[in-house]
Amino acid sequence: MKNKVLLFLNGEPPKTFPNLSDYSLIACTDGAFHYLKRYGFPMDQLDFISGDFDSHSGSDDELYKEKFIHTPDQDKTDFCKSLEIIADKGFTNIHVLGASGGEQDHFLGNLSVAYSFKDRLQIRFFDAHSEYFFIPKNFVLNNVNQKMISLYPFPIAENVSTSGLNWSLKNESLGITTKIGTRNFAVADEVSIFYEKGDILVFVGAKYL
Structure with a gap:
């Protein structure tokens, strides 16, 4: 049983996508949603998209609204809220892409979030240079x-x-x-x-x- 989750965050987009058949659940934050569309990701493979959706157009709502999970809590990051959803679904093994690159305070914030979940979830980050956990x-x-x-x-x-x-x-x-x-x-x-x-x-x- 695969029991693995693939989660895309709104950092530097991956140059290639992993084998999607390796994952039981595939998700992204609403920021990552935009680059996935740009780079031709098969959007029908996404199980959910989480965020406050402030930057989404009406056409997005119509095409993908069944995948949206609205998470407006401003006291938590999109990464944190996505992990909570994944944990509630019973998954513990998570591969994360797009956590680094871009604004470095976001990268440090993502590490802090992963640290807070380290005793509950097995989180591995992947970017163009390394994997880290x-x-x-x-x-x-x-x-x-x-x-x-x-x-x-x-x-x-x-x-x-x-x-x-x-x-x-x-x-x-x-x-x-x-x-x-x-x-x-x-x-x-x-x-x-x-x-x-x-x-x-x-x-x-x-x-x-």
């Missing part, structure tokens, strides 16, 4: 040999140990104001990461060499 205290990356790996404390991670990285860590502490673990790379197909306290956002990029 929060990891539990004991985690293994597979099929990553020679790929760029960055460990970013959010905001701290204590007693971090790794295996399979070119520059290994052994019981070290990371913090955004002290030491971060970016721009490393894997020297094995499997990279293990363990830490005792805090949180880590891991980035898996393209091959280093």
Whole structure:
């Protein structure tokens, strides 16, 4: 059973679309809705579009109104509201495109939203450079040999140990104001990461060499 969700946000549009048949649910925010139409996305594949719809025309309403979920709460971001809808539908595994690029405060806001859901949902972001996601205290990356790996404390991670990285860590502490673990790379197909306290956002990029 697939049980995966594909969610488009209103950041930098993806250059290509993933295999849609891999997903049980496909959704977008109303900002992403506009670029999906521009780039020829098969709009009939969308299960829902969430937002306040301030920028939509009447023709949009007629063509897609059955897919609209109106979420006018200005105290929450469109990403947050979309995640709440997805969680209410019983899904937990979510791939997110369009979270980065454009205005960087939106990117940081998207990370903060993902952090707030990290204990309930498995959220993976994808962009043109990497995939990135929060990891539990004991985690293994597979099929990553020679790929760029960055460990970013959010905001701290204590007693971090790794295996399979070119520059290994052994019981070290990371913090955004002290030491971060970016721009490393894997020297094995499997990279293990363990830490005792805090949180880590891991980035898996393209091959280093």
